Amino acid sequence: MSDFSTESEHKPLTHEMFMKPDGEQKPDARAGTLPGLQLPSLLGGTGTSVNPLLAQSLFGHYTDTPQSVLQTPGPTVGPLASLVEPKPTLADYRDHGDKDLDGQIGYNRELRGLIDKGGPIKPEITKAETDKLHEGREDLLEDLKERSGVYDSEIAAISGKLPEKLPKNLTPEQQALVKQRTELETEKNKYSDQQTALQRWHDRNEINSINDQLKDTTLTPQARQKLLDSKKTLATGLLSTTKQYEQFDPRWGSTVYGKDKSYTNMTEAGCGPTGLAMMMDFADQEDPEGKHSRGEKDPYTPRKMADYATNHGRVKGSGTDGDKMMGDLSKSFPNFQGQSVNNLASSVESLRNGVPVMFLGHDVHGTRADGTDTKYGGHYMLLNGVSDDGKKFSVNDGGRNKNKNIRSISDKQLRDGSAGYWNVKHNTH
Secondary structure (H helix, E strand, O other): OEOOOOOOOOOOOOOOOOEOOOOOEOOOOOOOOOOOOOOOOOOOOOOOOOOHHHHOOOOOOOOOOOOOOOOOOOOOOOOOHHHOOOOOOHHHHHHHHHHHHHHHHHHHHHHHHHHHHOOOOOHHHHHHHHHHHHHHHHHHHHHHHHHHHHHHHHHHHHHOOOOOOOOOOOOHHHHHHHHHHHHHHHHHHHHHHHHHHHHHHHHHHHHHHHHHHOOOOOOOHHHHHHHHHHHHHHHHHHHOOOOOOOOOOOOOOOOEOOOOOOOOEHHHHOHHHHHHHHHHHHHHHOOOOOOHHHOOOOOOOHHHHHHHHOOOOEEOOOEEEHHHHHHOHHHHOOOEEEEEEOOHHHHHHHHHOOOOEEEEEEEEEEEOOOOOEEEEEEEEEEEEEEOOOOOEEEEEOOOOOOOOOOOEEEHHHHHHHEEEEEEEEEOOO
16 A cells, blocks of 8 residues: 655674583573573673673572672661661662663673574573563663662752752852752663663563453453553553654655655655654664663664665655555564554554554545644554544654644544554564
């Protein structure tokens, strides 16, 4: 399906197995290590094969007995006091805690790379590795939340010493406090992109878990509604982060969309790649080891997706073939898969699960932000929200100018003018 009007309008982890001569796997005596994997040191040292994160992590997640590298002095109460881990402090993070977190992040990324690569890993070991990666992500998310909490407490303490509304002329003491607070806020944000990606991944898993629970035919109406309410909150939160790209953005609006200058530009014909860019960006935000988690901004721009679509869907004089653009996606972007969504009902289900949907409209009407009606002859846009009754949808419209952008559309308008629906699946294991 095409848009018919836009022309006119550290070392890597290894797969090495510890095997006995008869093929039986040797027992691995290292508590918490992955079966059959030789793990490199991620924090330097003399090249030992034992990952120190698995022997002794910041908060002891990988050990059988409570043991922390943080030795914050404190009172001991009772015979079990020695088994209680001290709470980390700001000084702990500055001293070595952040380095340990960096090690955890690096280990997760290496393990993810190993799983993505595949190869000679045996199926049962692959599951063990995936389980370990999931465990590592959850532990890292909790550690980052705890770190954020420590910084929030310190920032709040400083704010408590300052007036609610800062005066125009600060005293030397106030200047020092403001500077200190700014430095703490900068330090706190060091892992904000990683924490956000982990939280989104966690929320996606929560939605999947709720969907499994909803299959239980013995659920009471009250229990079912509680699950649906929780799912709605999670889905709405995820959809609210959908990136808004404009095809007329000066960064790429005047650039050619096609193989040569005989093709028109992004402003005239780039709605397909622009919609795809929004979905790719959204999917990557949920990847704990993805580009967003590393702090990369705008990793999938309309320009980048137009470069891809030039050879995968661009139709001279007719815009973009949506089925071709989406069907070929995994060939150029491994772990991303473009999917055709059968109809409007399936699109609603996708939105209820917190996944945006791109649609192609022919002679389609919609409502601008100011409440007035506008129409496109042929145009790709994104659905990123749906009302409880399924009658009204919020829209991310890449548009051809700021004044024409659609911001909402009704179910009737979609049925009358839609010519295809798609979304993007991202395999994050």
